[in-house]
Amino acid sequence: MVNTNYLVPCLIEPIPSSAVWAGIFVGIDAAQYGTSPSIRTWGLYAGGLWTYHAMICPMEAIHGRRSSLHNVAAGGMLGYIGVSLGKLGVPFVSPYTLYNFRNPALIGGAVYGAMAGAMATLGGKPM
Numbered sequence: 001m002v003n004t005n006y007l008v009p010c011l012i013e014p015i016p017s018s019a020v021w022a023g024i025f026v027g028i029d030a031a032q033y034g035t036s037p038s039i040r041t042w043g044l045y046a047g048g049l050w051t052y053h054a055m056i057c058p059m060e061a062i063h064g065r066r067s068s069l070h071n072v073a074a075g076g077m078l079g080y081i082g083v084s085l086g087k088l089g090v091p092f093v094s095p096y097t098l099y100n101f102r103n104p105a106l107i108g109g110a111v112y113g114a115m116a117g118a119m120a121t122l123g124g125k126p127m
């Protein structure tokens with residue numbers, strides 16, 4: 001049985017951290033690319049971070065425990081979608097290597113999933 005009492009707090013809890021980290025990322029963008037900070041860019045970052053956390057909530061509720069594999073799945077799905085839409089680049093992979101693949105979004109999903117899993121595991125989440 002799914003614990004629905006877990007979902008509402010789980011979906012509300014990441015809002016403040018998503019807002020703060022979105023502001024940090026907008027500042028990094030402005031410093032790196034020389035662009036002016038915008039509410040639209042902040043909203044995209046905040047929405048993306050919140051969506052990542054929102055994807056993990058049902059997985060934890062269904063399994064009844066926290067696991068870094070949930071982070072791998074959420075990060076991999078968002079990475080695949082972002083790369084396939086052309087909204088995300090793929091870090092740590094040479095563009096020449098990446099675009100030799102038939103579907104570079106698969107590589108993007110693998111890289112983002114691995115990064116999410118590594119950060120969750122380093123943060124103390126069990127497998």
